[in-house]
Amino acid sequence: MAKWDNMLKILWLLRSKSTMTAEQLSEDLEMSVRTVYRYIDALCASGVPIIAEPGHDGGYSLPGTFKQAPLFFDSAELKAVLQAALFAQGAGYPFEEELQRALQKIQLYHGETQQEDWERQTRGMDVIPHAGNHALKPMLQLMEKSVAESLTIHIQYAKNAEDEPQLRKLDPYGLAYRTNKWYVAAYCHLRQEVRTFRVDRIEKLELTGHRFQVPLDFSAKSYFEQSAFVQKSDSGHGGCYVRIEGNADSIRRLADHWYLRNCSPEHDGQTLTLRIDEETMMKYLPRLLLSYASAVRVLEPSNLKQEMSRLVRELTGFYE
Template identity: 45%
Template sequence: MAKWDNMLSVLWILRSGRKLTAAQIADSLEISVRTVYRYIDALCASGVPVVAESGHDGGIRILESFKGMPLFFNSVELKALVDAYKFAQGAGYPYTEELEHALKKMEIGLHEEQRHNLSRQTSGLDVIAPSRPPSAIPLLRDLEQAVKDGRTVRIAYRKASEAQASEREIDPYGLAYDRSEWYAVAFCHRARTVRTFRVDRIERLESTEAEFEKPDQFSASVYFRDQSSHGREADGPLTLIRIEGEPDTLNAVCGHWHMRHYLTERTDREARFLLDVPTMNRYLPIYLMTFGTAIRILEPAQLKHRVQNMAREIAKHHEDGMG
């Protein structure tokens, strides 16, 4: 049995209220008396009021006033919890305030040496949080509540290509955090199908009286994966696609709901994707044309030539029109 499990076992035995000798505890846990005393010292250091009484009726016991439970986290486990809080905060997790309160409660149970060690170990990692609208946290809370309650909500949603938001009613099935963005996966009453909605593009949300039943075993992550798979035109070998551009432009390319699933490598100036040729030929030329001269296709030559031909056809079309 691991050290921490043994220490918890000692604590539970003593919490029974009986006075026990070190030998009795050692026999119960099949450990040495010396080890029992070492665990007792550790419990005392964690703030547990252990009393050792000598004499005929003596033994080891815990004061009746003790109601709490010490924290048997090692230094790496404590660091992992604090670092996890930093990542949650950076992601815009809607319950970071409650998580922070929980960590403060945890720190209260540490002795001075543990607190100093924790501060030293967690000072070397920071998470740079992307800027988010102030409404993101209440929106995420409201959406999660709607998922839990099975309640239809009415939203004002603005697509990236639209100047104004449009209203629609949706049944939120789940939330997902993907590539630094929060998404609601929901059944859209207007489209009559399941869609994804970027939470930062929801300008207003209000609950309705309508209720819905979420599909059994629904998973937002599985939905994202399936959408990516269904979007491919063919199985088989994949081709490397290299696109060059400014960081902000590449962010838009890589953030596309379909393209992000095929991203394999990203630098400040270049993004690389792996995609089958039929899907590339059908969807990418038109999509990449929307970025104009803000991007440059480095590979493959086939994709570059298709975009060039499309650009020439468009130019010729407008030249003919002006004649």
């Protein structure tokens, strides 16, 4: 496979530059000039129309009409492609039919022996899909189109399952898949700032036909890594600090919890400090902390301590 890889590299280099000498190719590919000549001869014998210009300013080039170069994958690369496709399907990737067609083309292109090797190496690898994600396919396809083409949208959105959907006008900047959920980072015209919206809570989506400009310094990846569930979510304003004490194992597990990773967790082994918006803190954190029983205890803020106490009394009364 190394031979085919090097031959393809020669083709890609010749496509990217007007003319290259054998010496330049050998330097870029870190091989001898004699090996370059041998690969050039093999490419010509296979029907690639490489032009050889003699003289001081000569070299090798490809005609402007040459656009296609074959693809060759070794068994490890084929395995990586198939396994990546499995993960995409498990996430509810909205273009599954197109992905399957692409995989079929790759399989048809390779020989039967290589396909058998591919199947052998990927046997036993599977991804269990989240049942709800496939139902989002039409919504995700429209959302991806609005992100890719910078199209403003109107949505009916409910922040919580018990809330009535509200009309929102959004400029979607980017999509992300996280912990079995799809999210979109979008400029909300109602709030006049970038917010995070869960796609499964969108009941209706319409493209307006109007285009927007994504800020040049905006990175969807950075936004979701730094801001999700902290200050930029659509469920809260501002933020506050939470201090929790407990045994070392419980504090470590809390700090690594997927929901708290973006809350700037800091811990010294016995104490954990978080930064989180107040509404999210009061809605989700008490029930999470209850699962740790007496292994952890809230030190501050006082309203979180009071909510923990209220939930404990409520549970006590329920079971008594």
